[in-house]
Every structure is written in structure tokens, then in C-alpha cells.
Amino acid sequence: MTAEPLLSLRGLTVDFRLPQGVMRAVDRVSFDLAPGEVLGIVGESGSGKSQILFSLMGLLASNGTVGGQAVFQGQDLLSLRPKELDRVRGTSLSMIFQDPMTSLNPYMRVGDQLAEGLILHKGLSRSAARAEAVAMLDRVRIPDAAARARRYPHEFSGGMRQRVMIAMALLVRPALLLADEPTTALDVTIQAQVLDLMAELAREIGTAIILVTHDLGVVARLCDRVVVLYGGRIMEQGPAEALFEAPAHPYARGLLQATPRLDEALTPRLGTIPGTPRSGGAMLPGCPFEPRCPLRLPVCAQVQPALTARGGTLAACHLEAER
Numbered sequence: 550m551t552a553e554p555l556l557s558l559r560g561l562t563v564d565f566r567l568p569q570g571v572m573r574a575v576d577r578v579s580f581d582l583a584p585g586e587v588l589g590i591v592g593e594s595g596s597g598k599s600q601i602l603f604s605l606m607g608l609l610a611s612n613g614t615v616g617g618q619a620v621f622q623g624q625d626l627l628s629l630r631p632k633e634l635d636r637v638r639g640t641s642l643s644m645i646f647q648d649p650m651t652s653l654n655p656y657m658r659v660g661d662q663l664a665e666g667l668i669l670h671k672g673l674s675r676s677a678a679r680a681e682a683v684a685m686l687d688r689v690r691i692p693d694a695a696a697r698a699r700r701y702p703h704e705f706s707g708g709m710r711q712r713v714m715i716a717m718a719l720l721v722r723p724a725l726l727l728a729d730e731p732t733t734a735l736d737v738t739i740q741a742q743v744l745d746l747m748a749e750l751a752r753e754i755g756t757a758i759i760l761v762t763h764d765l766g767v768v769a770r771l772c773d774r775v776v777v778l779y780g781g782r783i784m785e786q787g788p789a790e791a792l793f794e795a796p797a798h799p800y801a802r803g804l805l806q807a808t809p810r811l812d813e814a815l816t817p818r819l820g821t822i823p824g825t826p827r828s829g830g831a832m833l834p835g836c837p838f839e840p841r842c843p844l845r846l847p848v849c850a851q852v853q854p855a856l857t858a859r860g861g862t863l864a865a866c867h868l869e870a871e872r
């Protein structure tokens with residue numbers, strides 16, 4: 550009864566070569582994404598969120614190697630030749646980065662940058678591509694889009710630039726949009742608007758989203774499902790509703806159920822958990838969260854827990870399910 554997944558990650562690993570040895574940043578991550586679904590990835594800094602997205606885009610640093618499978622629309626992204634991956638990235642897979650200036654060319658008019666992808670990958674004429682670019686700028690609510698399209702990126706405010714990025718990413722009507730903290734550079738009020746706009750447009754087009762964010766309000770509002778990552782491993786995953794209501798993993802509980810401070814009431818952030826976040830490392834025999842876990846058992850340092858069903862989610866924890 551479930552439709553074919555759009556993306557199917559199986560045992561995705563990312564290893565970095567360092568002078569002192571190999572550091573595993575992503576450790577056997579597996580999940581499926583359905584067409585049009587919005588999946589949130591949450592976890593503290595260094596947990597491997599960005600590396601998952603970079604590995605899908607073929608954008609790992611040169612000291613990184615990727616393992617496992619990432620089957621997207623029937624082909625494994627990790628084994629595509631650069632030319633084939635380029636085609637996928639130009640037509641059905643897009644990414645929005647944290648800082649829009651990393652993907653905008655400062656010397657090129659915004660409208661021309663947007664049109665380029667359509668000319669290159671969709672074979673549109675220059676004038677048809679320009680018209681579509683302006684229409685998309687209008688849809689992301691850039692005022693006076695036709696005139697604005699003739700301007701350069703530095704003539705846009707931060708919020709507008711981020712909207713230009715959204716327009717650029719969705720212009721080719723991709724099946725999947727990867728968004729890595731796409732609004733952290735913006736004011737809090739503008740962040741919410743821009744993310745809502747992104748999700749609304751993606752829904753209209755039928756684009757699935759993998760969204761990396763620290764903002765729990767955003768996760769609760771926009772995401773169908775959530776993956777909680779720690780030390781490169783999935784600690785817990787499941788439908789957003791089930792995860793917020795009853796997180797089973799002590800790490801997910803700390804992250805999702807931390808008491809919001811008054812000044813953060815409007816934009817709940819991820820909880821603060823005592824101890825130093827683990828950031829990749831050698832392959833441990835046990836659970837990466839064990840040193841910080843308030844509920845650890847002797848077995849936790851020895852044996853890596855498998856993801857098993859709890860209530861409505863899957864959690865990797867030795868503690869017996871309490872419900």
C-alpha cells in the first residue's frame with residue numbers, strides 16, 4: 550500500500566581522512582522519503598546533518614568518502630558519474646544553503662542566474678526562461694519582480710536573497726529539495742515567513758523536502774517526519790506528531806522536551822543537554838550518547854542498540870520501552 554519511496558538511504562556513511570586517522574561523521578544512516586514528504590533532520594552541532602545532504606549532492610570535501618546507497622528515482626546517487634549527477638542536480642534535485650551568497654554569482658543579474666538553469670537543463674529559449682524566472686520571483690513575493698530580475702545579488706536584502714535562492718531551487722520543479730538551515734542568517738520573524746513560503750511553494754509543486762533546522766517550531770509546523778541524529782547515528786525517527794508527543798530515546802527527550810525559556814516561547818529552540826556534544830569520532834562499540842546519558846546502563850558502552858519500534862517511533866536505545 551505504501552508508494553515507491555522517492556529517496557531511499559541505506560547504510561549511508563561518511564568518513565573523513567584526518568592526519569590522526571579516519572573520522573566517521575555519518576554512521577549507517579537509513580531512511581525513506583515519500584514523494585512530496587517533508588522530513589526534518591535535527592541534532593546538535595556536529596551530528597552529521599550537513600554531511601548527509603552534501604553526500605547526496607556529491608559535495609563532500611575532498612578528504613571525505615561516502616558509503617552505502619542513496620537510491621533516488623531509481624538510481625543510486627552515490628554511484629553516478631559526475632556528468633549524470635550534474636543532470637540530476639539540474640533537473641530533479643536542488644539544494645538551498647545556509648548562506649545564499651555561496652550559490653549566487655555576485656557578477657550576474659539575478660534574473661539571468663535563474664534563467665540559466667532552465668536554458669541549460671530544460672532547453673528553454675532565453676526569453677521563455679527569463680519569463681519563467683520573473684514569474685517565480687513573483688511567486689516568492691519579490692516586489693516588482695520584472696525590474697528586480699535585472700539587479701545584482703548585492704542589491705537585495707538578506708531576506709530577499711534567501712527568497713531568490715528558493716525561487717532558483719524550485720524553478721526547475723525538482724522532486725526533492727535539500728534545505729540546510731536555510732534561514733539562520735535572517736531575523737527570527739523573517740525566518741518563519743521564508744520557511745513557510747518555501748514549504749507552501751514546494752507543496753504546490755509536489756516537491757519533497759529534507760529540512761535541517763534547529764527550530765522546533767518549524768519542525769512541528771512543517772515536517773511530516775523527523776530524524777534525530779547524534780554522533781552521526783540515528784537515535785530516533787518517526788512521524789513528527791508521535792516524536793513530539795512521546796520521544797523514547799533519552800537524547801530525543803532532552804532535545805525535544807527541554808523546558809522552553811520565556812524569551813524563547815515564540816521560537817522554541819532545541820533543548821540544552823548537559824555535557825559536550827559528540828562530533829563524529831572513531832567507530833564506537835556502544836551508543837554514542839552513552840557518556841552524556843542520564844539513564845545509561847552498563848550495556849550501553851558495549852553494544853550498539855538497533856533501531857526498534859517504540860510507541861509510534863523507532864528508537865536506538867537499550868532502555869525498555871516504557872509505553
Ligand SMILES: Nc1ncnc2c1ncn2[C@@H]1O[C@H](COP(=O)(O)OP(=O)(O)OP(=O)(O)O)[C@@H](O)[C@H]1O
Pocket residue numbers: 565566567572574592593594595596597598599600601610611612613828829
Ligand atoms: N572536511 C572535513 N574533514 C574532517 N571532518 C569534517 C569535515 N567536514 C565536516 N567534518 C566533521 O564532520 C562532523 C559532522 O559535520 P556536519 O557538518 O555534518 O555537522 P552538522 O550536524 O551539520 O552541524 P551544524 O549544526 O554545526 O551545521 C563534524 O564533526 C565535522 O567537524
Ligand SMILES: [Mg+2]
Pocket residue numbers: 598599600729
Ligand atoms: Mg550543518
